[in-house]
Amino acid sequence: MAVGPSSTEFKNVGGVRLACAACGIKGDDQLDLVLFEFAEGSVTAGIFTQSAFAAAPVLVGRRHLQMANSRYFLINSGNANAATGDEGVSDAEGCCKALSQRTGARPEEVIPFSTGVIGEKLQVEQITNALPDVAAGLDEGNWLQAATGIMTTDTRPKICSRQFEIEGQTVTITGIAKGAGMIQPNMATMLSYIATDGRANSEFLNAALLASAEQSFNRITVDGDTSTNDSCMLTATGATGIDIDTGNAAITFQAALDSLMQELAHGIVRDAEGATKFVAVEVKGCASEEDCLKIAYSIANSPLIKTALFASDANWGRIVMAIGKAGVPMDISKIDVYVGDVRLMLQGGKDPDYREEAGAAVMKEEEITITVDLNAGDSAETVWTSDLSHDYVSINADYRT
């Protein structure tokens, strides 16, 4: 069950070909192997998990990205190749080497990615055996298959595109993402691949990716957990020949990237394990962004608030609790709290005009905004989360990560 509509529409990106296959890791002929091919001269930026237990493909990928421009991404789902020690690193390198032998690219021009069960040896042979078929299937139109092939507990693919005009010419950005649990900044348990046919230098791409991640993937939480494999990649193929890294084009590109990454990030929260609600937590009037985020995450990660959201209960006492424990200095007699447009709390106490029916009506919606205003500064931040349902417990009690 996911919250709200999702679209499967997208635009092809010049210079990007994709392919997808079932190599047998997941079994039952489920898609579990995805290949991206980027035209020569493409430039790639990447963000990886901050976990101390970064998985083998992350260790290899970080190194390869520093050594060369990426020509291929090789992604498997079903096995995370995490906590697999030196053997895991050799396995990830082996997959890169096998693809290199088939395509003529250098091994460091291949970045490996894995998502799925932690602590199991990677099925290298199944992956390498599938490479001929996968490579033969490369096509510009396979984005949706790729979005499906990287899924684990996701119930639907996440894909979207943006287009904008630069001096009369169209530039496209298309991205896919996966992730449904273990979602916590910085970076969620997620993989995301975004490509544009604009042309950009590496420094600009890295800065643009980081800036957009701060307003998207780094502002979502499902359960406060962070994975070993999180990776978010942005590639500019330059196929259009249009520069997007200077002047107005850069501004236009950044805005489009912000919007696209926010849609993908929201897509992850909407499809969060067991989610029945999509919740924005907006905290404003703080002395600093850091204070806003502390309060916002204190609310967004509170199991008591998340169960109240599941129950459609405008339980403002639990919101008070979460604000109070956030560790932010505050004058409680100035604090206002809203769900939707309904004010629950005025100046630190229950709003005398508040009626339960009004709060209950808002909480019954699938999409809810909780707003906290400290009225003590100009900073504001929003994070997005989901509720905590019986299905979250069922999914995570039954699924072997």
Added chain:
Amino acid sequence: MAVGPSSTEFKNVGGVRLACAACGIKGDDQLDLVLFEFAEGSVTAGIFTQSAFAAAPVLVGRRHLQMANSRYFLINSGNANAATGDEGVSDAEGCCKALSQRTGARPEEVIPFSTGVIGEKLQVEQITNALPDVAAGLDEGNWLQAATGIMTTDTRPKICSRQFEIEGQTVTITGIAKGAGMIQPNMATMLSYIATDGRANSEFLNAALLASAEQSFNRITVDGDTSTNDSCMLTATGATGIDIDTGNAAITFQAALDSLMQELAHGIVRDAEGATKFVAVEVKGCASEEDCLKIAYSIANSPLIKTALFASDANWGRIVMAIGKAGVPMDISKIDVYVGDVRLMLQGGKDPDYREEAGAAVMKEEEITITVDLNAGDSAETVWTSDLSHDYVSINADYRT
């Protein structure tokens, strides 16, 4: 459903009388009002919530405790008198005043406590109307009734005693506690009242209470949430005339208090909302206690680990995830992880000798110890937690805090 056995045995404490009544806040004749009376000359130490939204009785109690030696604790359950603004403070003071008029004690010799729903006006009249009956019922033997009267979502009372000898004379400590959710250091959503018939000065009592709290109430977590009303009180009546604040007596007393408070704290976790497991998370071999605690709480608060515990799944991948995200510098190639006596992870990878059946057998137990050894220092810390079950969601989706 609570985990493991619990005892309702206790010893009376000279100089302490208690009474309990149903004043109507909870309804259905449930006990919801508790009165403690301490003999003149008693000394009390207290620890209160660190929430910025500390409830009205906490604000009043902190002040009263500084102004005078406490003669009475007046505790209601069913309404937390939290986020009630200035009116809440007046209400708490009004209850103290009413009891003062009845008993002849000064108002500041009364400390008020409340637990239950946040943001509702306190039912002052129901409380004050019940005072004559309650006061008439004061008796040394009413500890178990008091332990019942302070309960909210608790399924059973938490009570225990310790006795020790000082120069041939017996000193008693008895304590009660309540709390089942919103449990997070520092301090849980809990109330705890502990009394001894030993004699001690205020400075010693405060230090002793803080020291024991660090190894008990400040080492438990159910859901990472902290309440607005947490309070833990320790009173020495001196009824035995035996000094417990110097020399060997002090050491003996501290050890007994440690043990008693740990049993009460464990009692809270065993009775955590929806708990089916009692879990100790032991982290050792770190460079500092702080590092140990970061890793221990990262594990103990992870919804993914808590659902795996509920499912009796030795999901070591999730443990790896939680260690990795704790924000502690570490050499993963040195890390060993155990459940019970079964080693899951050896030097950062899956233990080659590990078999699923062995892990599964441990995880099926009601009481489980997860041990993480970083093999990189001498510090060690243990925290206690419960699992995350369907019942946790049901209880918190249905109950209005």
